[in-house]
Structure formats: C-alpha cells, structure tokens
Amino acid sequence: MNTIELQFDEKNSDVLIWNGQVVMSRTEEEYFEALFARLRYLSPSKVLEIGFGLGISAALIQKHLMPAQHDIFEVEQGIYMDLQEFANRHASVRPFFSAWQTVQNEEKYDFIFYDPFDYIPHGQFPSYSKSETATRLKQLLTPSGLLCHPHFGDGDVPDVEGFDTVIVERLQVKPIRMADESTCEDVAIVYHQPKA
Template structure:
C-alpha cells in the first residue's frame, strides 16, 4: 500500500446522502446521532471551555462541525477528513465559515503543529485495514494528542452506551454527564439510547 492510499482514499459508498453514510454494509454515520450531539455541545458551551483553536477529526455528515461553529465559536477550526468524497462536502461547508481549515488525509499521518489546539473533537470512523488502522493503537492516538494539545487543552469524543469509559495513560478522564438520547442507529444496526459526554485533560 503506497503512501497516497494510506493518507486518504476514495470509496464507493452503499448509501451516501444528507442523513446517512453506509460503506461495506456498516453505518459510518447517521442523522440519528444529532440529538446526542446537540445535547453534548449545549452542555460543553455552558462549561466555558477555551476553544479558540479546535481540531476536529472526521467530518462525516457535518453534524458536529455545525454545532462546534454554533456553540464553541472557535477562531480556528481545523477539520481533517480521510475520505475524498466526504472531503468534498467539507469543502462546501468551509466556504462560508471563517476560520475553518480543511485537510484531506489521515490525521495520524498529517503534520499537525505541536501544542496548537485548545480543544480536540475526535469522531473518526475506523475504516479497518484499508486505513492501516492496526498500526495505531488507542494509546498511540493519545501520544499524538499529547503533542498537539495545549497543556491546558481538552479532548472530547462520543461515548455510546452506559458502560465504563476506559482510562488513558497521561490523561485524566472526566464523565461530564450521562444522557438519555433519541435512539441512535449504530454501525451494526443496533440501537443505542444511552450516551455520555467525556473530556480528557493532560495530567
């Protein structure tokens, strides 16, 4: 696999519209997540987090990107998307948004500036072997995060279900709130009605 294919790729989706992304018989993202994300970002706004410089990993249907713009009001909103067709949607989104920087590629292989971001939102779909995902463990991701996150910055990611949230070395994990949400259709067609808002800070 050459470097170009590792850094980004162009997929033939089973379904791709404004409400649903399906590839390889798996749901990458659906509009059913919107209620959860709306609740999440309303609560995050009330926390008055510093969010001048934001990195968002994965654009999907643009749900979180729109909510970040509405509730967190970043000066710089850097969005990295690995899939070329979704990236085209990101470019359309970015046209009338000041401060949005769009990058096509695998965020793990992108040259991101050190100690740049106040807030990182990570909601990337695992495309499996074609993205060489196995080369990067969960902890590897946080080694990268620790380099690009400001010392007082925070990381946020979706947590579906009512189960425990795993700890990560070098970070303090906080469950801000557990939520009951409108039914979310998960990647495997199962339904989820419990979710949480999770923040991680360097320790």
Template sequence: MTTTSLTFDVKTDDYLIWQGQVVMSRSEHPYFCQLFECLAKDLRPTRVLEIGFGLGISADLIQHYLHPAEHHIVEVDTGIYADLVQFASAQTGVVPYLGDWRSTSLPAPFDLVFYDPFDYSSEPDDVVSEASLLRRLVGNEGALCHPHFGDGLPRSLPGFQTAILERFLVPEIEMADGTHCGHAAAVLCFSEK
C-alpha cells in the same frame, strides 16, 4: 493510509454506510446538540480541531455553540473532503485538511480536539501511539472530547485523565453494527501532568 476514495453503500445528507457499517447517521444529531450545549457551559475554545467530518453535524454544532475563532477539520476520504470544502467556504475560520489525522501536519496545540474518526482498517488499534499523538494535539492545556455511547465507563486513553461531565438519555442512535443505543455522555479528557 494518507487518503482514501471510498465507495459508500449509501452517502446522503442523513447516512454514510460503508461495507454494511453505519459510519455516521443523523440519529446522532440530538445527542450532539446536548453534548456541545454541555461543553459550551465550561469551554470557550479559540482553536478547535475536529477529526473526521462525516455528515458535518458536529462541525455545524461546534460553530453554533462554541464559536471558535479557528476551526480546523481533517478528513481522510476525498468524497467527504469535498463536502468539507463546501462547508468551509460558507464559514469564517474553518480550515479544511485532506489526510489521515495521524500523518497530517496540523498546527497543534488546540484548545479542544473533537475526536470522531471511523476505523476503516481491519488492523488492531494501537492505543498507545493513538493516545500519544492525541496528547501532542491537545498539549498541556487543551481538552479532548470524543463521543461516548452507552451508560458504561468511557474509553481509557493512556496519559489522559477522563471526566464525565454529563450523561444523557437520547433518542435511539444507530451504531456501526446496526444495533441501537439510548444512552450517551459528554466526556472530556485532559493530559496527565
């Protein structure tokens, strides 16, 4: 997959639903506000990479809380990429890319990678290759952040050390499968030296 042009069941400012699954919904907004406010206490990243534009909620909050000089955003779907281009045209320093993050040429390393894609494929995850590509994007000094839903342990990515900065009680978030979740966390991952 290099790009896709998906037909969404619903594509509005508040919802992206594909084949019955919630790809993204505005119910994540309160959590993302807490998340980026929390990251801004510790991080002042100059160069940010965001993987997956979705509804542009995190993109907006990254601009608001982190003020990066460069904000690179990669999106695989052509329709969502059109929204990203519009977002980029209204900001300074936002660089849009159309493609699969795994095969797009991106100017790594970044100080912060916000990793929030959605898996449209039915293939099993290849976590070793995923983590290895992510390690290249953050280099030795950068940090990786991914959304963490629930009150359990964060996902373990080979070659990364993971820190939970804060856990939050959040207004109910709609998950991909239609269930709801009221807990979330701010998680940062660093390449193991």
C-alpha cells in the same frame, strides 16, 4: 497513503453506510447538540476535529464553541468534498484532506474532537496503537487543552493513556443508529484532560 476514495453503500444528508456499517447517521444529532451545548463554556480558540462525516459535529462546534480556528481532517475523498463546501460557508474552518496524524507538531489546540471512522480494514492506512494515538493527541493539545469523543452506551468510559477522564453528564436521547444497525439511547458527555 493518507487518503482514500470509497464507494459508499449509501451516502446522503441523513446517513453514510460503507461496507454494511453505519459510518454516521443523522440520529446522532440530538446527542451532539447536547454535548456541544453543555461544553460551550470552554470557549476554545483553536479546535481540531478528526473526521467530518455528515458534518453534524462540525456545524455544532461552529454554533456552540465558535472557535477562531477550526481545523478538520478527513481522509475520504467524497466526504472531503462535502467538507470543502462546509468550509466555504464558515471562515474559521480549515479543511485538510489527510490523516489527522499529519498535523504539524507546532500546532497546538485547546480542544480536540476525536470521532474518526475506522476504515483500516480497507488496508490503506498504517495502524496505530491506542498508546501511540493517545501520545500523538496529547502532543497536539495545549497544557490546558481537552480531548473529547462520543461515548455511546451506559458502560464504563474507557480511560485514555496519559489523560484524566471526566464524565460531565450521562443522559438518554432518541435511539441512535449504530454501526452494526443496533440502536443506543444511553450516551455520555465526556472529556479527557492531559496529566501533568
């Protein structure tokens, strides 16, 4: 099964809470604004975004990266309906109601923004190891393409198998509401480039 329908504890324009966990919060917006503004120079033509959430990153990708094609995969039905509304306002956006692993092999992207929420405890998705995930993401990138994801905290940025890690900048932002209701002010702008 590639899609799910969830009952959120809270779902509005500022926060998504499911099963007692913050899926996404508007408090992430300052960080994402800094991230995509800083990476604007990349000017990717084709972007794959994994997870829509509140649409914060999608709107900022449109604003700063301005891709010719912006494919967004979302697995949760209610959030996908929000994604469809967003796509109606942005001509380059192609919404997909499916797990990102279903992307066709011939698709190649210049930039992948990987920010899914792990609904696996719900039990409806097959699990993928970190190695399998890294391999699949690498297959979807052009040779010069980049993989990007949020990094919260001032600790080490985890390496991704088959990629070189680049920490562009570390910065502090207003407190971000994390999944476990803690807060975080330390973030990093990070990307990974495929090893040859």
